Amino acid sequence: MTDRNRGRGSTKPSTQRTDTEVTLQMVAQAAGVSASTVSRILNGTAAVSEAKKKAVDEAISHLGFVPNPMARGLAGGRTLSIGVITQSIGSPFYGAALCGIEDELGRAGYSPLFVSGHWNAADEARCIDALRSRRVDGIIVLTGRLSDRALRACARNLPVVVTGRTLRAPGLYSLNFDDFEGGRMATRHLIDLGHRRIAFITGNPGHADAAERYRGYCSALEEAGIAIDPRLVAPGEFHEESGRRATEALIQSRRRFTAIFSANDQMAYGAALALHRHGLRVPDDVSLVGFDDLPASLYTIPPLSTVHQPVYDLGLLAASAMLQLIRQGAASVEMPAPVFMPRQSSRSPAT
Amino acid sequence: MTDRNRGRGSTKPSTQRTDTEVTLQMVAQAAGVSASTVSRILNGTAAVSEAKKKAVDEAISHLGFVPNPMARGLAGGRTLSIGVITQSIGSPFYGAALCGIEDELGRAGYSPLFVSGHWNAADEARCIDALRSRRVDGIIVLTGRLSDRALRACARNLPVVVTGRTLRAPGLYSLNFDDFEGGRMATRHLIDLGHRRIAFITGNPGHADAAERYRGYCSALEEAGIAIDPRLVAPGEFHEESGRRATEALIQSRRRFTAIFSANDQMAYGAALALHRHGLRVPDDVSLVGFDDLPASLYTIPPLSTVHQPVYDLGLLAASAMLQLIRQGAASVEMPAPVFMPRQSSRSPAT
DNA sequence: TTGTATGCGTTATCAG
DNA sequence: CTGATAACGCATACAA
Numbered sequence: 001m002t003d004r005n006r007g008r009g010s011t012k013p014s015t016q017r018t019d020t021e022v023t024l025q026m027v028a029q030a031a032g033v034s035a036s037t038v039s040r041i042l043n044g045t046a047a048v049s050e051a052k053k054k055a056v057d058e059a060i061s062h063l064g065f066v067p068n069p070m071a072r073g074l075a076g077g078r079t080l081s082i083g084v085i086t087q088s089i090g091s092p093f094y095g096a097a098l099c100g101i102e103d104e105l106g107r108a109g110y111s112p113l114f115v116s117g118h119w120n121a122a123d124e125a126r127c128i129d130a131l132r133s134r135r136v137d138g139i140i141v142l143t144g145r146l147s148d149r150a151l152r153a154c155a156r157n158l159p160v161v162v163t164g165r166t167l168r169a170p171g172l173y174s175l176n177f178d179d180f181e182g183g184r185m186a187t188r189h190l191i192d193l194g195h196r197r198i199a200f201i202t203g204n205p206g207h208a209d210a211a212e213r214y215r216g217y218c219s220a221l222e223e224a225g226i227a228i229d230p231r232l233v234a235p236g237e238f239h240e241e242s243g244r245r246a247t248e249a250l251i252q253s254r255r256r257f258t259a260i261f262s263a264n265d266q267m268a269y270g271a272a273l274a275l276h277r278h279g280l281r282v283p284d285d286v287s288l289v290g291f292d293d294l295p296a297s298l299y300t301i302p303p304l305s306t307v308h309q310p311v312y313d314l315g316l317l318a319a320s321a322m323l324q325l326i327r328q329g330a331a332s333v334e335m336p337a338p339v340f341m342p343r344q345s346s347r348s349p350a351t
Numbered sequence: 352m353t354d355r356n357r358g359r360g361s362t363k364p365s366t367q368r369t370d371t372e373v374t375l376q377m378v379a380q381a382a383g384v385s386a387s388t389v390s391r392i393l394n395g396t397a398a399v400s401e402a403k404k405k406a407v408d409e410a411i412s413h414l415g416f417v418p419n420p421m422a423r424g425l426a427g428g429r430t431l432s433i434g435v436i437t438q439s440i441g442s443p444f445y446g447a448a449l450c451g452i453e454d455e456l457g458r459a460g461y462s463p464l465f466v467s468g469h470w471n472a473a474d475e476a477r478c479i480d481a482l483r484s485r486r487v488d489g490i491i492v493l494t495g496r497l498s499d500r501a502l503r504a505c506a507r508n509l510p511v512v513v514t515g516r517t518l519r520a521p522g523l524y525s526l527n528f529d530d531f532e533g534g535r536m537a538t539r540h541l542i543d544l545g546h547r548r549i550a551f552i553t554g555n556p557g558h559a560d561a562a563e564r565y566r567g568y569c570s571a572l573e574e575a576g577i578a579i580d581p582r583l584v585a586p587g588e589f590h591e592e593s594g595r596r597a598t599e600a601l602i603q604s605r606r607r608f609t610a611i612f613s614a615n616d617q618m619a620y621g622a623a624l625a626l627h628r629h630g631l632r633v634p635d636d637v638s639l640v641g642f643d644d645l646p647a648s649l650y651t652i653p654p655l656s657t658v659h660q661p662v663y664d665l666g667l668l669a670a671s672a673m674l675q676l677i678r679q680g681a682a683s684v685e686m687p688a689p690v691f692m693p694r695q696s697s698r699s700p701a702t
Numbered sequence: 703t704t705g706t707a708t709g710c711g712t713t714a715t716c717a718g
Numbered sequence: 719c720t721g722a723t724a725a726c727g728c729a730t731a732c733a734a
Contacts, residue, residue, distance in 0.1 A: 023711060034721045039713060047719065066484045070424040071711030074726045078713095079421070089449045089465065092647075095441025102440065102467055111481065114440065114465050116453055130462065133417045240650045269650040276652045296443075299591045299620040301627045301652055374727060385705045390729055400703065422727030425710045 022065045031059040042067060073135045082322055083131030083139040084112045087119050092266070092294055093311065094142055097163075100315020101140060108323050110137070121145040128154055138322045143209065159325035161318050165208050173321045173331040177314065179209045182307040182338035183216020186261050186289045189305065189340055191224045194348045195259040195287060199232040201246045201271060203263040210238070213263045213291060231255045236267045243267025247274035258286060258349040265290035265297050265306055272300065272345075287346035302344035310336050373416045382410040393418060394427075424486045433673055434482030434490040435463045438470050443617070443645055444662065445493055448514075451666020452491060459674050461488070472496040479505055489673045494560065510676035512669050516559050524672045524682040528665065530560045533658040533689035534567020537612050537640045540656065540691055542575045545699045546610040546638060550583040552597045552622060554614040561589070564614045564642060582606045587618045594618025598625035609700040610638035616645045616657055623651065623696075638697035653695035661687050 024042075028035045033052050040046045041056050048056075059065070073079040082105055086094050098114060105112050113136055117124035124146050131139055139154065143164030154160055155172035167174040190198050200217050203210025214233075221228055232255060234246035243262055250257065251274065260275075262268035268290035275286055282288045282302060290297060290306035297304040317333045324331035375393075379386040384403050391397045392407050399407075410416070424430035433456055437445050449465060456463050464487055468475035475497045482490055490505065494515030505511055506523035518525040541549050551568050554561025565584075572579055583606060585597035594613055601608065602625065611626075613619035619641035626637055633639045633653060641648060641657035648655040668684045675682035 021711085024713095025711075035712080036714085036721060036723095037719090040720090043713080045713085049719065052720090066480070068425075068711050069485050070421050070430070071726090072713075073421040074419075074425050074710085074728090075712040076714075076726085088446075089440060089453065090446025092443055092446070095439075095443070095446060098440045099467065111466070111485075115462070116450065129417065134420050134462075240647070244650070269647065272652055273650050273654070296591070296620065296647055299595070299624050301623055303624070372727085375729095376727075386728075387705060387730080388703090391704090394729080396729080398703070403704085419727055422710090423729080425712090425726085426728040427710085427730080 021068070022063045024065070024067065027056065027059045027063060027065050030063060031055040078137055079135045080110050081113050081134070081136050082110050082319070083127070083134070083136035084114045084142065085117050085124055085127045085131075085139065085144055086114060086142045087144070088116050089114050092296070093264075093292055096295075096311040097142060097315035097318070100312040100317075101319045102315075104316045104319035104323070110323070112140075112319075117144055119145065121147070121150075125150065132158065138326055140318050140322055142318075159322060161322045161325065161331070163314060163318055171325065171329075173325055175314070175318055175321060175333065175335060177209075177309060177335060178338050179212035180216045180219070182291060182309075182340075183213035183261075183263075184220045185216075185338060185340040186291060186305075186307050187217045187220035188224075189342065190259045190261060190287060190289060190346060191220060191226070193259075193287065193346060196226055197229070197232065197257045197259070198226075199234065199250050199255075199257040199260045201234050201236040201243055201250075201260065201262040201267050203236060203238045203267075205235065207238070210263055217261060229255070232257055236263065238264050238266060240266050240270035240273075243270030244274045245270070247271040251275075251278055251280075259289070259346065260286060261289045261291075263291055265292040265294045265304060268297075268304055268306070268345075269300065272304075282345050283347040284350065287349070289346050293341055297343075300345070305343045305346040306341055308339045308341050372419065373414045375416070375418065378407065378410045378414060378416045381414060382406040429488050430486045431461050432464050432485070432487050433461050433670070434478070434485070434487035435465045435493065436468050436475055436478045436482075436490065436495055437465060437493045438495070439467050440465050443647070444615075444643055447646075447662040448493060448666035448669070451663040451668075452670045453666075455667045455670035455674070461674070463491075463670075468495055470496065472498065472501070476501065483509065489677055491669050491673055493669075510673060512673045512676065512682070514665060514669055522676065522680075524676055526665070526669055526672060526684065526686060528560075528660060528686060529689050530563035531567045531570070533642060533660075533691075534564035534612075534614075535571045536567075536689060536691045537642060537656075537658050538568045538571035539575075540693065541610045541612060541638060541640060541697060542571060542577070544610075544638065544697060547577055548580070548583065548608045548610070549577075550585065550601050550606075550608040550611045552585050552587040552594055552601075552611065552613040552618050554587060554589045554618075556586065558589070561614050568612060580606070583608055587614060589615050589617060591617050591621035591624075594621030595625045596621070598622040602626075602629055602631075608637070610640070610697065612640045612642075614642055616641035616643040616648050616655060619655055619657070619696075620647075620651065623655075633696050634698040635701065638700070640697050644692055648694075651696070656694045656697040657692055659690045659692050 024038050025035050028038045038056050041048050101112050115127045124144050138159035141162040148167050152169045155169055160172045163175045166176050234250050236242040236246045262271055280286050290304045293306045293308040297306050321331040321333045375389050376386050379389045389407050392399050452463050466478045475495050489510035492513040499518050503520045506520055511523045514526045517527050585601050587593040587597045611622055613622055631637050641655050644657045644659040648657050672682040672684045
């Protein structure tokens with residue numbers, strides 16, 4: 001990759017090109033047509049006679065031609081790549097969504113460009129700039145921190161799909177899981193088992209998902225005529241350690257409770273550890289319910305009752321919506337409803 | 352950062368160009384120099400007078416100029432992007448490595464391009480083609496399935512860094528964690544606690560890491576004068592369910608054991624569940640030791656004794672090696688030695 | 703030290 | 719339907 005073309009004309013065979021690239025031009029020549037025709041066939045831009053099409057197709061597969069995305073991006077518009085802003089590639093939760101996005105985009109010939117927003121709006125804004133400079137054809141934002149306004153502005157130039165909030169604007173499609181209903185289902189599950197004193201570990205304040213789940217918790221309690229006890233609501237930050245600490249605080253407060261609903265599974269893991277350290281057994285002494293249904297929740301001891309989030313599907317759908325947005329200017333996909341997965345971490349309270 | 356410059360530069364306000372881009376040309380004009388000079392400053396290709404440099408720098412920050420990677424890639428060589436082949440974006444294990452790669456590359460102005468190999472050589476080969484067509488400046492392969500031969504071939508054209516195996520070739524750097532020593536340490540830990548009948552759950556057959564960990568297990572046993580009992584070696588596939596099944600089989604076999612060493616943490620989670628279902632307590636009845644030290648292992652019940660893998664650092668180092676390879680044609684980084692993390696899942700066997 | 707000319711591989715805009 | 723030809727934004731021999 002050090003040497004580029006030397007001896008400019010093509011008459012003398014270049015001595016030692018290791019990195020010879022098959023260009024569209026070469027295909028055209030081999031097929032006896034013009035470059036434009038090849039391009040048209042590649043992009044379906046215009047009708048081409050069957051005969052030439054066949055010749056070109058053959059030349060393409062014969063020479064093993066692969067279009068150069070750089071040149072494509074420079075010349076035309078499309079780069080066939082979609083920017084994906086995730087909070088942290090490597091998040092146990094979003095991992096599956098990334099896979100879904102990759103799979104769905106791949107089927108359509110697009111490839112994702114993943115970048116990490118690091119949980120703050122400034123980084124996300126930088127990500128958007130970087131992605132735009134790379135000429136992505138659209139941006140998918142997985143539950144970002146950017147303001148609605150910033151997203152709308154971005155959508156004026158580029159198709160945008162965002163998850164984790166509800167937002168409607170031209171060129172923008174939002175895709176939201178029903179966190180409220182999920183929170184309600186989890187809480188109702190505990191109520192139905194006979195629990196009355198149900199503690200709640202919240203997610204990050206200001207995180208829309210977290211707020212909705214809490215609303216669901218409150219709603220289910222009210223519906224059952226149970227007063228909300230603020231002392232049973234402990235603040236968490238969506239990670240294990242915060243769940244452990246919240247539970248620790250709950251226990252120290254000496255406020256009685258027979259069940260804990262954690263706003264996500266990771267915090268539930270931490271909660272379980274805290275309970276264990278205090279000799280409290282799950283579910284015999286305290287029932288524990290999570291939210292997300294991470295793969296690992298099937299293998300906790302005991303397996304965790306939780307609200308299932310179809311994360312992979314979420315990725316699939318987000319990508320699908322993006323493709324629709326690109327092709328038709330508008331999108332519409334159906335998010336699956338939340339499903340509660342009763343497992344062994346919850347049971348009726350001891351009497 | 353919502354709207355870019357519109358109109359202004361040109362006399363007639365363009366009617367509806369939403370996406371006006373600030374070009375190098377415009378910077379040159381604003382600074383009163385030629386485009387080449389700007390380019391030279393950007394790339395440090397040649398010496399430039401301080402005066403002009405200052406003028407250009409000002410123009411750049413004033414106009415908010417960002418070089419277009421597409422054009423850069425087309426014209427010169429470099430795209431400042433590095434392909435990263437991971438088995439599955441979303442793997443709980445490699446997630447941290449991806450973060451490390453992203454961080455280290457980011458510091459040097461490079462950006463990673465993640466693709467999933469889906470645990471098979473054919474897909475990985477396709478990934479390499481895709482990445483090369485995108486003109487990446489190098490490829491990092493995280494523990495792939497490609498043959499050494501294929502990697503060597505790839506390295507003839509492009510800098511390659513590969514983890515999870517030991518391989519030396521021009522333009523290629525391999526980065527390996529000492530799985531053998533890690534396996535030995537884990538086993539020795541159990542032996543030191545007094546265990547003699549130590550079961551082992553293997554990783555995928557054919558997976559180099561898995562084989563090395565097994566070798567470490569055998570080595571430690573031999574060293575202690577303990578015969579290796581093939582009936583205590585159960586095959587796993589690195590995921591939870593396989594660990595559960597392997598343990599189930601171990602229990603059914605009625606072969607006595609007082610400890611289990613699992614070739615990775617995920618399988619250890621499955622093992623813990625199987626033990627729990629059979630009323631076997633960890634660590635009272637059976638000690639359990641894993642490998643990898645996933646973040647979640649701090650929060651299992653009880654917290655899992657395991658061999659710590661500095662995954663984030665692995666990513667950092669792989670990226671660092673890649674940068675060295677690009678800049679100096681050779682690389683050399685130091686992998687940290689394995690560290691055993693004793694926690695509460697292991698103790699001396701009941702007498 | 704600096705500017706000029708040319709090309710990178712593709713798409714888009716024209717004529718025919 | 720098809721083929722020239724001009725961009726796209728930048729880097730780099732080459733000339734000055």
